[in-house]
Amino acid sequence: MASRTEVRVPLDLWPRRGGWKGKVVKVYKSVGERVSKGEVIAEIEIEKAVLEIESPTDGVLVEVASEGEEVSPESIIARIEGG
Amino acid sequence: MSQTRVKPRLRVRLNSEYYKVARTVASLGIATVCEGALCPNIFTCWGEGTATFMIMGDTCTRGCRFCYVKKGVPDPLDPLEPYKVALAVSELGLDYVTLTSVDRDDLPDGGASHFARTVRAIKRLKRETIVEALIPDFQGSRRDVETVVESGLEVLAHNIETVRRLTPAVRDRRAGYEQSLSVLEHAKKANSRLVTKSSILLGLGEEWRELIEAMRDLRSVGVDILVLSQYFRPSKKQLPVAKRYRLSEFRELERKAYKLGFSYVVAHPLARTSFRAKEAYMAAVARIEAQGRGRRA
Structure with a gap:
């Protein structure tokens, strides 16, 4: 069975202000699509910046957040089946 | 122009240096302005193994209208904080440290002696560390400014933040344009070898000529x-x-600033007072020495 990787909003972003919230404003990949390591999967808008979340691995997207979704540290942005 | 387009785009990339900084500051319970202000440069700075320590807690007694740092009634000072910061500096192997703080109008000296203790604690652990402190205005108290200057730091920063006209609308009512200029002026008078530094945030509604006036004013007090x-x-x-x-x-604006006589100018949308601070200091000192003014007086 192929390994599955969860892509989360890192908890280590501004750790002491862990309560921050953002919104998924752009999703570049859809379920079933191949992604490569380093490729941007989605963008999260916070008040001060737009964060580009990249894929940590090569694989196929089996789940991805939708545009407009509210996220915070630890929220899952995508699941990737590896290999 | 939409709000999204005026925001910087940042690639979320956390390397081992980043995690080391996160671990160190978290384990010692030190606040950083990188976190307190949701600074977009956190990936760059932490990724390069450096951070700006925010001392005297994470709650500010002032309510400046551009700033994200928590406001309210702060906790009492942590007497061990100077040592914790010094330990973090040593653990991260920093040769250049930037300290900043919340404003502490609740303390008799505005926290000046705590600042000084922190500088001395760092220097005791590693004497050659270069220390930069971004200080509050201490409500204009010259004595408090001197307390920090006499601690032995190399760079003293205090921000005017905006132009004269916008100061009452942008900064807390206890802050003042003239008061901030006088803090910078007095620091330089107290020690002419001290490098002084100040920041202006652009995009708050200032006019071009007001910016030039602010730059002139900063030069007139020797920044x-x-x-x-x-x-x-x-x-x-x-x-x-x-x-x-x-x-x-x-x-x-950078060209104009150099013409006005600044030794070094950091002009970039994402620049912040402590961003690339070591480079700015080294370049400024080289220029000051080349011109033979100030530091060798």
């Missing part, structure tokens, strides 16, 4: 390093962005 950066609204509670400056405008 060596100028930082010009774009204001980004941290949340709906802060002032909206009135203008996004083009890079060409940053370059033009």
Whole structure:
């Protein structure tokens, strides 16, 4: 069975202000699509910046957040089946 | 222009240096302005193994309308904080440290002696560490400014933040344009070898000629390093962005600033007072020494 990787909003972003919230404003990949390591999967808008979340691995997207979704540290942005 | 387009785009990339900084500051319970202000440069700075320590807690007694740092009634000072910061400096192997703080109008000396203790604790652990402190205005108290200057730091920064006209609308009512200039002037008078530094946030509604006036005013009190950066609204509670400056405008302001005599100018949308602080200091000192003024007096 192929390994599955969860892509989360890192908890280590501004750790002491862990309560921050953002919104998924752009999703570049859809379920079933191949992604490569380093490729941007989605963008999260916070008040001060737009964060580009990249894929940590090569694989196929089996789940991805939708545009407009509210996220915070630890929220899952995508699941990737590896290999 | 939509709000999204005026925001910087940042690639979330956390390397081992980043995690080391996160671990160190978390384990010692030290606040950083990188976190407190949701600074967009956190990936760059932490990724390069450096951070700006925010001492005297994470709650500020002032309510400046551009700033994201928590406001309210702060906790009492942590008497061990100077040592914790010194330990973090040593653990991270920093040869250049930037300290900043919340404003502590609740303390008799505004926290000046705590600042001084922190500088001395760092120097005791590693004497050659270069220390830069971004200080509050201490309500204009010269004695408090001297307390920090006499601690042996190399760079003293205090921000005027905006132009004269906008100061009452942008900064807390206890802050003042003239008061901030006098802090910078007095620091330089107290030690002419000290490098002084100040920042202006662009995009709060200032006019071009007002910016030039502010730069002139900073030079008139001997400020060596100028930082010009774009204001980004941290949340709906802060002032909206009135203008996004083009890079060409940053370059033009930079040229004008050098003409006015600043030893070093950091002009970039994402620049912040402590961003690339070591480079700015080294370049400023080289220029000051080349010109044979100040430091060798």
